[in-house]
Amino acid sequence: MKRFVTVFFRKAIVVRGLKFSLVVGSILVLINHLYCCFAGDGIKHLESILLTYSVPYFVSSFSSTQAVLESEDA
Numbered sequence: 001m002k003r004f005v006t007v008f009f010r011k012a013i014v015v016r017g018l019k020f021s022l023v024v025g026s027i028l029v030l031i032n033h034l035y036c037c038f039a040g041d042g043i044k045h046l047e048s049i050l051l052t053y054s055v056p057y058f059v060s061s062f063s064s065t066q067a068v069l070e071s072e073d074a
Contacts, residue, residue, distance in 0.1 A: 008065045017061035025053035 007013065029052050036045045 004065060004069065007068050008061060010068075013061055013064045013068070016064055017057040020060040021053050021057035024056035028052045028056070 029049055032052060033045055033049055
């Protein structure tokens with residue numbers, strides 16, 4: 001577990017996760033929350049919008065961490 005956390009917080013993995021989150025999260029926000037942003041209700045949906053950005057970050061970070069761990073074990 002300690003090894004996983006150490007790799008998970010490597011700078012390269014964090015930066016990659018943030019990039020994916022920015023791109024994929026923005027696309028998902030446009031798809032799922034565009035109506036409320038134009039209606040002026042964006043603040044009411046802020047929690048949902050933040051969760052929308054966090055999902056691609058964690059998917060990218062977990063998969064990158066797993067790939068690094070598997071390649072180091074090989």
